[in-house]
Amino acid sequence: MAKRSTKKHWVGFDLGGTKMLAVVFDADCKVVGKRRRRTKGQDGVEAGVARIVATIDEALTDAKLTRDAVAGIGIGCPGPLDLDKGILLDTPNLGWRDVPLRDTLQDTFGCPAFIMNDVDSGVYGEFRFGAAQGAHCAVGVFPGTGIGGGCVYEGKLIRSKTGSAFEIGHMQAVPDGPLCGCGRTGCLEAVASRLAIASAAAVAAYRGEAPHLLKEAGMDVSNIRSGTLARAIKAGDQAVEHIVRRAARLIGSVVGDVVNLMAPDVVVLGGGLVEAMPKLIVDEVRLAARERTMPVFRKAFDVRAAALGDDASVLGAAAWAEAQVGSGKA
């Protein structure tokens, strides 16, 4: 990171439903301090924001720094945001509404702060430091409980007029498919997220077609995690492999249509499911995406596993803050 002054450190923050993470980076993007805490959203907004501030303070202490060393803060957040006003509109799992987090952090730490969608911060992290470095256009797809998507185009995150955009998980994958959490049917997220895979695997277990999965996790979809699925496949549960491959092909098919629009050079796949089975999922997505892509774009893009794991979001958030300050948007 290029900024040089007495304030030369950047804070990346990841606000999750169950845990929060603050990381302090020096001007060369090296980690110099870190602090993780449980989020405890149920304690309410005021306690939650105090917890965010305390976590950043503790990461600074870990780095042997004080608040006046911070040049900027980037925060990856779940849920709909007002990016220009810096407000968390409605934070799922936390029950927070209309939280002016950006201004609170700016006032508290005396430096520019930026909120952003947590998938966007992850994609931006991979673009700046990971699997999509130097891309003209990088598309990120993160299958988890849902399926998040983001796109860095010519160095900038694609966003809507007021909030985040690039909702790949809500593009149509199967006409008249199953009900999605968004209220419509057949969205990619409804047929290819970890939750959709887990529900299909539970049915296979019920039918006696996934004995290893049944033994390890039973038929409760909340117990069937990415690691469970990977271990069941390795142990020989062919039905589970079939289910995961089908989901990956559906992701690939939708990715192919995204390529027809954005013509990215790199598509990055991340999240727990991909981390547990990178080769299986990346290969299947690549194949299906190429089939669905116009000949002119087919050879111009690659599909890759994310390189930074959980660090992508904090790295991306800090780097985004730095880029905004650098371009005078603070």
Place this chain on the structure above:
Amino acid sequence: MAKRSTKKHWVGFDLGGTKMLAVVFDADCKVVGKRRRRTKGQDGVEAGVARIVATIDEALTDAKLTRDAVAGIGIGCPGPLDLDKGILLDTPNLGWRDVPLRDTLQDTFGCPAFIMNDVDSGVYGEFRFGAAQGAHCAVGVFPGTGIGGGCVYEGKLIRSKTGSAFEIGHMQAVPDGPLCGCGRTGCLEAVASRLAIASAAAVAAYRGEAPHLLKEAGMDVSNIRSGTLARAIKAGDQAVEHIVRRAARLIGSVVGDVVNLMAPDVVVLGGGLVEAMPKLIVDEVRLAARERTMPVFRKAFDVRAAALGDDASVLGAAAWAEAQVGSGKA
């Protein structure tokens, strides 16, 4: 247009398969000269390029100007392009290959020139002067013989690393649908272009379900033009109306998925089909797009008919040249 110098006029050029059009604009974007000619692609590249130069010269003469008045030239072209090298790679209907048109025009007229995809120039024209003025993100869809698409995001055209992108016409509309010209199946273009509509209408005519259309145009798909379809519907051919509405719904459905990604504020529909039946098509596309769009984006976009007709492309090409010169990309 803001540029002020002795060179203060801009040329917009539209290179079509059958005709070419050069328009000279003054610094305030007013038309001051114009010349239209047949393209005659079969005469070969050299004659064709000479014809382009002559057409621009004649438009300048019409404007009572000489070559040294031109600050920049923008050319909307069909077929794949190398945007950075300024080369027409393969021009359908003309049979031209690897034509370094940009450099030829720069050398001839002594000013910067820019080639661009002709759909992109149309979308950019609507963004600057037409139905999408001031949009954060404008998506354009132009159903004709094929279905062209383009997107202006924060003032810039979405493009691939080397050429144009945003191929809405080749996103999947119908799984396992009919064969498309691109070699795949079920592309939007294969089920909702004027050609696809004409072929379905010809079948209806054969079955005796489209008597007015049959009487006017027969069953030859090349005779069934946009105006033919509009007149048949007006005269009472319900089967034709059904076919056009179905195509518009398919366009809307794909547009809905594009909205899930790009969250545009405006979707502009243009081309002959829309000009012949603006209300029918725009209403149907809007309805289907809203159904296919995430709740959060549903009220944030509008679908509109293009406002500039055939002028969109030349206006857009000239304005794009001006914007590139202004940003120092010449």
